[in-house]
Amino acid sequence: MDSVFLLEHVYEIGNGVEERKRIGVYLSEEDARFRIGRLRLQPGFRDRPEDFVIQRFEIDRSYWAEGYGGGDGSSSKPEVIAPG
Template sequence: MKYVYLLQHSYEINEVDETKTIGIYTSEENALNVIEKYKSLPGFKDYNEDCFYIDKYELNQNNWEEGFITWEEANKTDK
C-alpha cells in the first residue's frame, strides 16, 4: 500500500469552519462507500452536498514543508 485516503466532513456555520475526520481508508472506493452511508445519518444528512472531502496521501511523505504563523500573528494590528 502506497497511498491512503482521508475522509473528512466540513462545512461552515456562523462563519466558523466545522470539520470532522471520518476515517482513513485503503482506497478511494472504500471512502466513497462510507460517504453513501453517512449521508443518511443525523446531522450529516442536513449537510451532505459538497461537504465530504477525500484527500489522497502518499505514505512516508511530508505534506507540510514550510512553517506557519498563529491566528494571533495573522490578525495582529499595528497601533
C-alpha cells in the same frame, strides 16, 4: 506510490469557523466513497450531504515541508478529491 484516503465532513458554521468531523482513513478512494454513501442519510450529515471531502495522502511523505502559509504550498499540500 502507496496512499491512504482521509474522509472528513467539513462546512462553515459562521464567522469563518469550520465544523470538521474526521470520519476515517481508508486504503482506497472507493472505500471512502462507500462510507459517504452509508453516512449521507444519517443525522449530522444528511442536512449537508455535499460537504464530504476526501484527501489523498502519500505514505512516508511530509506535507507543508516549507511551512504553512508560505508561497502557494501547491507542491506540499495533500490532493483533495471531490466526491461525486
